[in-house]
Amino acid sequence: MRIFKNFGQALRGLRLNRASTFLMTLGVMIGITSLTVIVAIGHGVKTEVLDRITNMGFGPESFSIIAGEGRMFFTRSKNTTSMTLEDAENLLALPTVQLVVPRQRKRLRIINKKEFTNTRVYGVTPDWQLARNWKMKDGDFLSDSDMNQKRRAVVLGATPTRKLFKDADPIGKMVRLQNNFYEVIGLLEEKGLTESGYDPDDRALIPLTTSMSRLTHATHLHSIKVVTFYPSQVPATMENVRQILRRNHSLSVLAADDFRFITPESIMQWVTESEQALNRMLILISTVSLLVGGIVIMNILLVSIRERVREIGIRRCFGARRSDITLQFLFESVMVSLLGGIMGIGLGLAISFGLQRFDIFPTHITAEPFILSFLFCTLVGLVFGIHPARKAAFLSPEESIRAQ
């Protein structure tokens, strides 16, 4: 078959002109590298967020309320101090609400003699355990009396336990948070790292009342988790909650909510939106770099055609048609582009692994970049190869054979 023979000639051409072949691949390589990395990051972030949702212990019948205006997880928002324990009690009065877990959180250093670690410290109510359905490994969870007495008691997750106590039995031991000593009364069962590297076991729980008076010195809550009886009650309950909170916080009709709802759906929506934004960026970056890569290929091919006029003339003399020359050069540009693509994927994968390995960005490898690269590279090769190829084919054989 003629087409295969032209393909073979193209391969030979690339082999003989290794330097320019390499230069031609660079642009495309960079384009495909960025494409691979961005797709990997996109998938990585999505996996991580989904992971977190699962680990927030959301069932379909629950949702969270976070203090402060704004959207989703962006915590630096205004009016974050208006949500109180009274709000939480009012919510519990709603007929559709099964459980309410008010919560404060603070990232703190926790110390046992010479050992210490930084962990997330939460002030919670005893219902936390029910809402999360998290079993104890040892000891007891916080009780109502702990709440009432503002007892300095702490329940540790597996990660701080390991760091502070190594192999010793922590129950009954004292650990220090800021300037107070707390008795370890219970240990949470270990859940293990999630796929994205999030550690749900890195936490310590104390009574909410203790947290208010000794850690945050404030009565406002950071979040409230609401559990209804059935998933179908969630939307109506959210609306009721909104009205109660707005009334409690004396918000005028025009004022925005000073709290945010977080549901699995709203997180998913947010993830989808950010993914779309990421995709738009991806398309932009890839288009620009592949365009540049294509132009590089075109220019170098044009130069190399000038160098190879004689070769083209010889081929024409011995019976190559215009279409043969066109095909040969098109094959060259497509192959260069694909080669750049392969190198780009290789480099992209390496960078993606590196980002994941050194905790810079969560990444997740999928088949998508491979397929995309193959398509894009073929397209770039064809589009930017056609001009040089036609130019080569339409050289006059008589003149090109005489070119020196």
Next chain:
Amino acid sequence: MALIEMNSICKNYKNIGFETRVLKNVRLHIEEGDYVSIMGPSGAGKSTLMAIMGCLSQPTSGEYILDGQEVGKLNDRKLSRVRNEKIGFVFQAFHLLPGVTALENVTLPLIYARQSPRGIKEKARALLTKVGMEHRLHHTAGQLSGGEQQRVTIARSLINSPRLILADEPTGNLDSKNGRETMQTFDNLVKEGTTIVLITHALEVAQHARRIISIHDGQIVSDSDREEKTEARVL
């Protein structure tokens, strides 16, 4: 029937509103098995004539019948096929593909052949043996001497068993010894019945041919064949 029949061939080149008439009313017949050399000073139109004869370019006007086929008005596709099947080229500057072995250079025309016959490699090997290059099959063009390169070129021109071999100054880049050997090869080919048209400006090369055509300023000024015929008529 003549292998080549050219009637009132003209070729003009256009340069920004400026027309140069390179060939003027050339009339030329070459019989099958003939050994012809075309002589003339540079700029006389030898190369243009050869380009037209080799179907590398087309005449501005006139009729060119090659092997019974009017080729003056063929499209690129058909013209390429004529070049591929009927003509073998030998160039002054050899024109081998760089970085490619002698064997592969010889098989180049077969890449573009309509049907690639079986045993290409064997045929190429046989031809290279015929020109005394059997010891250099896998050397690339750059590793061969001028004389050796020219022999590879001749083998390449023969691979498609063409009706006509066009040689443009085949000895121009060779020393006298290699030049003689090349001419010897041509002489042998003619004995086997190949038609050869040789373009040269060296008389001793031209004299190998049975018929010498001189061209000057785009016109044939002398043709030994015609002169013989005229002489014969006079006598």
